[in-house]
Amino acid sequence: MNLAETLRIEGGRILATLIRYTGDFHLAEDALQEATVAALERWSDVNPPPNPGGWLMTTARNKALDRLRREGKRTAKEEEAMRLLQEAPVPPDDQDDRLRLLFTCCHPAIAPLSQVALALRTICGLTTEEIARVFLVKTPTMAQRISRTKTKIADAHIPYRVPSDYELPERLLPVLVTVYSVFTAGHHAPTGTFDARVDLASEGVRLSRLLTKLMPDEPECWGLLSLTLATNARRGARVDASGDMVLLADQDRSLWDHQAIAEAAAILDESQGRRRPGPFQVQAAIACLHGSAPSYGETDWVEITALYRVLEEMQPTTVVRVNRAVAEAQVNGPEQALALLADVDSDWHYLWVARSDFQHRLGRRDDAAESLHRALAAEMNDSDRALLEDRLAQLE
Secondary structure: HHHHHHHHHHHHHHHHHHHHHHOOOHHHHHHHHHHHHHHHHHHOOOHHHHHHHHHHHHHHHHHHHHHHHHHOOOOHHHHHHHHHHHHHHOOOOOOHHHHHOOOOOOOOOOOHHHHHHHHHHHHHOOOHHHHHHHHOOOOOHHHHHHHHHHHHHOOOOOOOOOOOOOHHHHHHHHHHHHHHHHHHHOOOOOOOOOOOHHHHHHHHHHHHHHHHHHHHOOOHHHHHHHHHHHOOHHHHHEEOOOOOEOOOOHOOOOHHHHHHHHHHHHHHHHHHOOOOOOOOHHHHHHHHHHHOOOOOOOOOOHHHHHHHHHHHHOOOOOHHHHHHHHHHHHHHHHHHHHOOOOOOOOOOOOHHHHHHHHHHHOOOOOHHHHHHHHOOOOOOOOHHHHHHHHHHHOOO
C-alpha cells in the first residue's frame, strides 16, 4: 500500500488517535503532516514499510512529542499530552478514537454545518475543496469555517470523549447526520471518480453499527444502519468493466449483496416496531424497496413516492424534492414531476439533470439540452461530468 492509499484509508484513524493523545486539533494535524513529509522522503512506492499505517502513526506521535519538548513553557494540558505520548502504547487500530472524535465534532456548542464539515475533514480526511463541494460553497469559505470550529473547540475546552448516557439524546441528530455524510462521501465521492472513496462508505456502515450498540433503544440509529447497509449493498454493480458508472436502472442486480439487503430489511422491521418514525427510517424503507425489487421496472414506485412525500414533510430540502420528483415521474408522468421542480432553484447539478430528463421525455429537446448545460456549469465529480457530457452529446 503506497502513501496516498495509506493516508486515504488510515489517515482518519491516525489523526483521531493523535487528537486523543494531544487534545489539540492543530498539533495533531501538524504532526501527521510532518510524518507525511518524512514518508515522502523515506518511502518507496515499490517498497513501502511492512506496516505503513503503523509507521505513520509512530512517526506522527514522535513528531508531536518533539514539538511539545521544544516548547519552553508548557501548560498542564501539554504536560499531560507529553505523558500520554511517552507512556501510552500505540494502538494497532483503536476504533473508539473515531467515535470520540465524532462526538467532539458534534458538540451542541458547534453549528450544525460546521459539525459535519469538521467531521469530514478529520475523520474522513477529505480536502477542504471536497467538503466545499459537498456544501456547495467556495473553498476559502469552508476553510474559514473549519478553522473557526477547531479554535472554538480549543477555546471552549470541549472534551474529547463519548458523552455520558444522559448527554446522548441531544447529540443524536447531528451525529446521525454526520455519519450519513461520511457514508455519502464514500458512496458518491465529491471529486475524482464517484467510487474513489469507497472506504468511507464502509466506515459509515461501521460507525452506524457502533451507534446502535451505544444507543440500542434509538430507532433512528437502526434506521441509519439499515439505510447504509441497503445502499452499500449495490456497490458491486455500480461500475462496468470499463470503470464507468452504471445507473440504477441498468445495474445487474445479481451483483448486489442480497444478504446485506435482507439484514437491512430485518433491522428496519424491528425499528419500525417501536413506532417512533424518523427520516432515516423512511430513507431506509426507500432503499430496501429498491433492493427488494427484481428489476427496475418492477420497483414499487407508488410506495416509494408515498414515502418521499412523508420524508419531505420531515425534511423539506432540495435533495428530497428532486428525489421525490424522480419517483413521481414514474407514477404520474414527467409533466407533473417537472411541475414539482418549478419553484426550486439550486446549483446542485442533479436538480438540472432531473429537469432535463423530464423535458426530454416530454419531447422538449432544446429545453433538455439547456438544462444539461446548466448542470454541467456546476461542481461535480469526474464520473458525473463524463456521464452528463455523453448524455448532452447524444441529445444534441
